[in-house]
Amino acid sequence: MSGHVSTYEPKSGFTKWLDARLPIVRLAHDSFVDFPTPKNLNYWYTFGGILAVCLMVQIITGIVLAMHYTSTVDQAFASVERIMRDVPYGWLLRYTHAVGASMFFLAVYIHMFRGLYYGSYKAPREVLWILGCVIFLLMMATAFLGYMLPWGQMSLHGANVILNLFGAIPLIGEPIKIWLQGGPSVGNATLQRFFSLHYLLPFMIAGVVILHVWALHVPGNNNPTGVEVKDVKKDTVPFHPYYTVKDAFAIVLFLGVFAAFVFYAPNVLGHADNYIEANPLVTPAHIVPEWYLLPFYAILRAITFDIGPIDAKLLGVIAMFASIGVLFVLPWLDTSKVRSLRYRPVAKQFFLIFVAACLLLGLCGAKNPDDAVFSLGSEKLVVSYTDADGVASERTFGEYSEAVAFEDSLPSAQNPSMSVKPAPAFTFLTLGQLLTLYYFAYFLVILPWLGLKERPKKEPESIAKSVLPKGRNTSLVAVPAE
């Protein structure tokens, strides 16, 4: 924390010499060894460390893959297949990189939900939270760019769908799209620049991560009670060994899950279509983004109506970007003085619904919007024909035999034809629209309003009091085992 006095004492002649010139060992000592950390952090707080590992894994495997990858439309797909078949351990490196992207997002979502639950975005940690949102945005951009590189069907057509979103912006949309593509369509120029930027962005993420950790170390960690550290001696323990070991244990468990995916189900989170080389003349039947972008894709598709002069397509794009943008202003939307939802019984309920809504939005993004969540009737048969006056008419039947009898009774001059009318249903589109409404209501209505109305439970006096049973001596100070 900012007020913490450095306890680093260089011992050897060299470290003394270095400390007077570049106090880098002191910085590391104060940041990761003797950093006072609330003693009550639970396992939800280990995902920061897990995310650091994820970023390292992606950068290391990515740099190695770039040694074998060719970023031209003629060779990209083949070079990825060559990595899989011919390059020593290429399969392992590529699967680790591809699964690693999913693991990275899994960890970041848990990390973000943890921040939401314990109110880690509230003063004085607003900048810390906003930097986290910037990292999330950069991660999504990096993942999108990287998904294009194998030049499979999903790469090409997914990129096409997303770049077309820019075309929805009035007036400047089309020139921006052409500028991003480097040509009239997604092609070689697009692939080359996407590779260049995909290589760049992880290092920008690493840069913002440094700022994120810096912004964390000024006010210090939040904690599950949301109560600030009052007495450094009673409320905190040094980061090392307490949290280095706790984080390391969580990292090992997480890497176990990671390895299970890499070795037993490396493709389960991807799409089979991306193993077909890109063909601009054939669109895959279902273009869906990777799972971690599905909730935002569902919000994009939920807007099917125009509002005033703004058409549905542009509104969908606005809603999708707003769903991420709203996170940036969250510190000023939540009006409650109490940080942790442990002491906000009503807000806790709404939060759990919010988590469920995000997961269900993911489901809506994966499904065909017109498919039924559940059906509200049965399918009907419709016979359409042109009646004697030359007007297009139709009649609806429940039974096939009746429909056929009617169709046969019409003269062929009336052009009768039969089709199936789907049953009325509660569709994934409607579900997605309701969930989108809740997503925005949670941030824009529920949190601002609830902070003023809700009566929170009593917060503990201090972190130390919250972790010790009642009646025990609270002056116990943890001492690292020697």
Add this chain to the structure above:
Amino acid sequence: MSEVQTGTDTGHGGEHVDEERRDFIHIMTGATAAAGVVMFAWPLIDQMNPALDTKALSSLDVDISKIPLGGEARVLVGGQPFLIRHRTEREIAKAREEDSVQMRDPEPDEERLIPGPDGNLRPEILVVSGACTHLGCVPVGPAQGNVGDYGGWYCPCHGSHYDTSGRIRKGPAPTNLPVPDYRYISDTVIQISL
């Protein structure tokens, strides 16, 4: 400078300091540096626009005599898909009959055709963009076994149905499949330009 000084004043060492002259030098230096940054930024931004060779590949000659009746040719011009449909008499008649039906983007079939070398419209040849106006997927047609509810094209991505004139009839797409800039070079060859 830590102290606020105005006009002509005396500096720390007691010598004469002309503040206005200093301000002028500061503003000129800053402005020159800013102009330099902008001038260097523009090439960095503009390099992402289509290159000359990319632009040069923006038209294509297509032999339409090989397209079977009721079938279509799918071509790429500058990477963008275009559909050239050889329409049957029935498809042409259907497109014309439905001119008066209510549509999202009303446009008579005749306005979506161009005259051949003899000056007469060529209703049997319909040329449209192969990018669904919703989000740019390529609609499927007769060769893929699905022509949608209106006999033209069907976009499998989000379910837009186009009729035999390429007009949007059902689904999320906002406008008709646009007719590209093209002309007849001869009776059997058309040139499509972006």
